Amino acid sequence: DRPFTLIAGPCAIESRAHALETCASIKEITDRLGIGLIYKSSFDKANRTSLKAVRGIGMAEGIDILADVKATYACPVLTDVHAAEQCAPVAEAVDVLQIPAFLCRQTDLLVAAAQTGAAINVKKGQFLAPWDMIQVVAKLHGSGNDRVLVTERGASFGYNTLVADMRSLPIMARDTGSPVIFDATHSVQQPGGKGSASGGQREFAPVLARAAIAVGVAGVFAETHQDPDSAPSDGPNMIPLKELEGVLSILVALDAIAKANPVRI
Amino acid sequence: DRPFTLIAGPCAIESRAHALETCASIKEITDRLGIGLIYKSSFDKANRTSLKAVRGIGMAEGIDILADVKATYACPVLTDVHAAEQCAPVAEAVDVLQIPAFLCRQTDLLVAAAQTGAAINVKKGQFLAPWDMIQVVAKLHGSGNDRVLVTERGASFGYNTLVADMRSLPIMARDTGSPVIFDATHSVQQPGGKGSASGGQREFAPVLARAAIAVGVAGVFAETHQDPDSAPSDGPNMIPLKELEGVLSILVALDAIAKANPVRI
């Protein structure tokens, strides 16, 4: 019944100034369009393709910057956790803990995240079927946390390619009872596609977002950057910040129709 | 710039009366919604899973019935051809010759179909990438026929499953220069999924159609039947006729937004 929520931000926290500026720019857009924003950024890229790739600003400083963003713009913030012991400190400052796709079956991480009481956004592994998320969500519910989001971000399709199966959106909604998010920018990754780094097809992120919104989702996840080609990670698949409003305004129009006509399966 | 065209009808020509009645029902709906209709039905099911499955009414009678439908409702008609020698006689009565997905690389069939001068709708094989359709369309163009439509109907995804990759729609439009059709009912087939027959997930046909329309397509292909569960073929994936108007009216609304905001890749 409501417009979709946007989960967006640069892949990595680059600096306090960059985080604050980027959030300001996105918030201006989402306020204009009347949609909610959850600001997303990572303090650590824990599974980079290469050992030599930049890891990130670190947990302590990252949390502090996200808390600053949250306070400055009255905007909930989301970040990803990669080890059980990160969950409690991160949850003190951050509204939504995100479980990365590769880690979505790691019981200790799920339980630790759930026990913080924070909202949890768990990404569906590239190796899972949509109905497999029942068990993933059950681990969170079984740990006393019902504030769960599930995110589609593509399924393995041959080598170095993902495919976004739009059936997964209503399947996950029906099977898990959780709001479903569509991650438009990771769904267009080409894992390992550039040898020592993942490639991406940035131009298809708006294409897949349109498809998902028309099917009906609670939210769209999209990484964005003022200059993706110089971003420290995920540049090939981030949406340039200056294109974001154009993309979102179409999604808002499609969403109104989709929400007025919910899919029933 | 125009609303999408609907290609629809029952999978198989069951009888003259059934064809005329079904077309009347669909035409009433598309007229009400202001969208064009191409009536589709097959005179032969040439690649049924089982030898014992019903084949169809035959070419001569099928053509005659389709000509009757065309004359009665002033509505272009489409049917599929499976052998080169069928192309000329079928093209005398039928507006659009359709090349089945399994046969989309058979040069003789493509050339014979092209040489009739009729419009050709060629379905992308489940074993092809979207960019592979460049060569398929080049066979038609190279035979002197530029009136070509290309149709997405799902790609093989493991065993007995298809996945509809929404990226293929703008890729085929860009690479072939042809109008792109999304086949919502064959994309939800489960090939061989029922042992001696293909299964289907009828409930997902409207889901995938919404996604495709929001991305932007020239047309939607959807088989429909007043009682799919008793249809001689493709029952598991046809849209019940009584649900068709509801599905289409949402597509019309989404299409208006999509056409006003064409995807650029």
Added chain:
Amino acid sequence: DRPFTLIAGPCAIESRAHALETCASIKEITDRLGIGLIYKSSFDKANRTSLKAVRGIGMAEGIDILADVKATYACPVLTDVHAAEQCAPVAEAVDVLQIPAFLCRQTDLLVAAAQTGAAINVKKGQFLAPWDMIQVVAKLHGSGNDRVLVTERGASFGYNTLVADMRSLPIMARDTGSPVIFDATHSVQQPGGKGSASGGQREFAPVLARAAIAVGVAGVFAETHQDPDSAPSDGPNMIPLKELEGVLSILVALDAIAKANPVRI
């Protein structure tokens, strides 16, 4: 209990002299190794990627050349058919009619081939599961022909890639009751992988052949050519003729162990 049979030859019949010479070379090898040979070559490449690609020598001349090869070397011959009307004339000269993978569900072709009484080698479509071959073989049996071979040649795996699932070999043997052939050279095709032509990974043909033989198959299919890089078709995946004996001699050794220890599933 017997050694495996080799189905081999150049992809296309290039000329009478080339066919006779190539068969002589292969026959010398298979005689030395004590394995049976069925000579394979095509008179028409009916589904080339591009309209401009060479098609072949034609049916009449092709049949005549194959009859010559058969008479000269007392060696059964195999060729593929692409239309129902080709089956009867081809079967007059040729021992084994082969149904191409893309056409393995075309009922009329299967029935016409079966009715000739010739042995039939049907390739599993890239879009089929191994158990789906039950129905394909039933079409042949149901047409009165029990002399059926089934061939694995890879399954679609994402775009422009095939994967050979070694489980399919015992599954097809169990489910169809037919001798199973492993096609080592088409399993390493990269369909559409070179834009206007299919690519191939010739170096992996012996790798996959070893795997299949160790699992246990009735025969190996391998296209071969004295100079694959200048062959009119399928060059990227053919085994160079001068390497054939080396490859086969390893297969013979592995086959002895496999046949002494049949897989049971």
Added chain:
Amino acid sequence: DRPFTLIAGPCAIESRAHALETCASIKEITDRLGIGLIYKSSFDKANRTSLKAVRGIGMAEGIDILADVKATYACPVLTDVHAAEQCAPVAEAVDVLQIPAFLCRQTDLLVAAAQTGAAINVKKGQFLAPWDMIQVVAKLHGSGNDRVLVTERGASFGYNTLVADMRSLPIMARDTGSPVIFDATHSVQQPGGKGSASGGQREFAPVLARAAIAVGVAGVFAETHQDPDSAPSDGPNMIPLKELEGVLSILVALDAIAKANPVRI
């Protein structure tokens, strides 16, 4: 040049007595066959499908039992680690640290494992191409550890299914320079295939092992149990202990031929 090594044991450490007995049984077989054994068993199942599934005996007791097995049978032991902080204590008692497939891109875990100086067996993620393992191995080498094994255990193939691509074995050997292991029992898992647990096709483990050995591998990984149907985890895909010697003896025969004729790609 040497026979392959077997990495085997029950999926989970059930008790000290069970571990000692199982190792005794396997060691008797491998001694008889003249092949090396690395005993494998897990102290924690960290990514079970369901929260309610049994986790395991725990790290401290598990290490102690593995040390006991090692001392008793003079047999190297292997276990998997799931968090960076486990690596150092586990490496004090265990010869080979194994990185689970889902975790094969987690930099911190790889670095911590590498820095122990123990040998590392890293499983290829179901979402990776064989050539993507270059970067995974580079993380280990870059952390000062060259004692690396890489293991194929199947790639995602549609939903709830894996496929073992035999090309990956020589590709990984060539690209990583590491000995390649084929995991026969996880390659036949059906992830999530039983709803609240993974299914498996135990009968295909020997089939795929034969294929891999014939291609040429440094080792075979196979979980085994005296009564798989009552095992706490992975029962559907473990090889019954009483069948192990039969399976291995065929592999030994195939391996001799494969090692005498190494694949070159």
